[in-house]
Amino acid sequence: MTTHEIDPVQRLRIMAAGVRGARIAEEVLPAPFEEVWAVMADLEGEFGRFQPDMRRVRVLRVAGDRVEALARSKYGFRAHLRGFVRPGWCWLQSRFLVIGMAAAPVPGPGGGTRVALTGGVRVRVPARAPAVVPYGTASELSRAMTRLAERVGDRRTGPAA
Amino acid sequence: MTDDRRDRGVALARAARAGNTLALHQLLDHLTPYIARICTPIALADGPDATQETLLAVFRSLRSLKDPQALYGWVRAIAVREAVRIAQRAARAHPAELADVPERGDPQLAADIDDVLARLSPAHRAVLVLRDVEGLDEEAAAALLGVPAGTAKSRLHRARMSFRKAWSS
Numbered sequence: 539m540t541t542h543e544i545d546p547v548q549r550l551r552i553m554a555a556g557v558r559g560a561r562i563a564e565e566v567l568p569a570p571f572e573e574v575w576a577v578m579a580d581l582e583g584e585f586g587r588f589q590p591d592m593r594r595v596r597v598l599r600v601a602g603d604r605v606e607a608l609a610r611s612k613y614g615f616r617a618h619l620r621g622f623v624r625p626g627w628c629w630l631q632s633r634f635l636v637i638g639m640a641a642a643p644v645p646g647p648g649g650g651t652r653v654a655l656t657g658g659v660r661v662r663v664p665a666r667a668p669a670v671v672p673y674g675t676a677s678e679l680s681r682a683m684t685r686l687a688e689r690v691g692d693r694r695t696g697p698a699a
Numbered sequence: 700m701t702d703d704r705r706d707r708g709v710a711l712a713r714a715a716r717a718g719n720t721l722a723l724h725q726l727l728d729h730l731t732p733y734i735a736r737i738c739t740p741i742a743l744a745d746g747p748d749a750t751q752e753t754l755l756a757v758f759r760s761l762r763s764l765k766d767p768q769a770l771y772g773w774v775r776a777i778a779v780r781e782a783v784r785i786a787q788r789a790a791r792a793h794p795a796e797l798a799d800v801p802e803r804g805d806p807q808l809a810a811d812i813d814d815v816l817a818r819l820s821p822a823h824r825a826v827l828v829l830r831d832v833e834g835l836d837e838e839a840a841a842a843l844l845g846v847p848a849g850t851a852k853s854r855l856h857r858a859r860m861s862f863r864k865a866w867s868s
Binding site: 544551552621666 | 719723724750759762
C-alpha cells in the first residue's frame with residue numbers, strides 16, 4: 539500500500555463524513571477477506587440476499603472500475619445504480635439511493651475482515667452537501683450487516699439446520 | 700498543478716455540493732494524492748494518518764466551503780494544520796534548533812536527508828513544504844501557520860542551509 543492509498547473501510551468513513559445524515563455499520567467478520575468480498579461484490583447474487591430491500595440486481599455494464607446496474611426492491615421500486623467497484627470497495631448511487639460497502643483484512647494473527655456499510659435514501663434539497671434520510675438508516679444497515687455475516691457464515695460452513 | 704486538474708477539482712467540488720455522491724467519490728480520488736504530497740513531508744511516518752484526518756476534515760466541512768474556486772487553498776490549510784497536529788501528537792517530533800544539526804563529516808549527517816527533516820519541528824517542515832512544494836511566499840506560509848513572517852523566513856533560510864550541507868557532505 540502506498541501512502542496515497544487508503545484502507546477501504548477508512549475511505550468509507552471519509553465518504554460518509556461528506557454525506558449528511560449518513561450512518562455506518564461496522565463489524566469484524568471471522569473470515570478471510572477473499573471470502574467476505576466474494577459475497578459483498580456478488581451484485582447479481584448475494585447482494586440482493588443481504589441488502590434488506592433488494593430483490594434482484596442486474597449488472598448492465600462494467601468498464602474498468604465503473605459499474606451500472608438495475609435493481610428492483612421487494613416493494614417493486616426500480617433503481618438505476620451507477621458507481622464504482624474495486625477490490626474491497628463499492629459505491630453506488632441512483633436517483634433515490636446511495637449504497638456504500640467496504641472490506642479490509644484485519645492485520646495480525648486473529649485475522650478476519652473489517653466490514654463497513656453505509657447509505658440510505660437520498661435527500662434532494664439544496665443543502666450544499668450530499669444527504670440521506672437519517673431516520674431508520676442505522677437499523678437498516680445493522681440488519682444488512684447481520685444478514686451479510688450470516689451469508690458469509692453459511693458459505694463457510696453450510697446453512698444452519 | 701495544471702489548470703486542467705485544478706478546474707476538474709473545482710467542478711467535482713461543485714457537483715458534490717449539489718448532492719452528487721459519485722462526484723464526491725471522484726473528489727476523494729482527486730484530492731488524496733494532493734493532500735498526501737503536503738502531509739507526508741510534514742508528518743513523515745505519520746503522513747498516511749495525517750492524510751486520512753485531513754480528508755475526514757475536508758469532507759465533513761465541504762458544505763462550509765463558500766466558493767469552490769477556493770478549494771485548493773482551503774484544502775491546503777486543513778492539510779497543513781492536520782499534519783502539524785498529528786506529528787506533534789505522535790510525539791515523533793523533537794523540535795531542535797537547527798544549530799543542533801550535525802556538522803559536515805558527522806556520520807549521522809551522511810546517513811540520510813530524512814534525518815535532517817526529522818530534526819525539524821513539524822512547523823518548520825510545514826514552512827518548507829508550503830514554500831518549496833506549494834510555491835507560497837514566506838508571508839503567505841507564515842500567515843497560514845500563524846507565525847510571524849520574519850520567523851518563517853529565517854527558519855526557511857536555515858532549513859535550506861542544513862539541506863545544502865546534508866546533500867553536499
